[in-house]
Amino acid sequence: MNEPNKVTGSVTEALPNTEFKVLLEEGKVIHTYLSGKMKINRIRVMVGDKVEVELNPYDGKSRLVRRL
Numbered sequence: 001m002n003e004p005n006k007v008t009g010s011v012t013e014a015l016p017n018t019e020f021k022v023l024l025e026e027g028k029v030i031h032t033y034l035s036g037k038m039k040i041n042r043i044r045v046m047v048g049d050k051v052e053v054e055l056n057p058y059d060g061k062s063r064l065v066r067r068l
Helices: 036-040
Strands: 005-015 019-024 029-034 050-055 061-067
Touching (some): 029 050
Antiparallel strands (some): 050 061
16 A cells, blocks of 8 residues: 655645645645544644645645644
């Protein structure tokens, strides 16, 4: 099974339903959603936080998996 591609970036905008816009280190802006473990453990993500994102190769949405 393929391992997801993990990259880092910073949160630029908080959207409804635990979704975010993240500016990656390469300069690309992507739409992400909060992973289930982060929701269960109630980890808060604010604008400006450095985060780790798992990129989905098939569509535009990716999963935010860790706050750095």
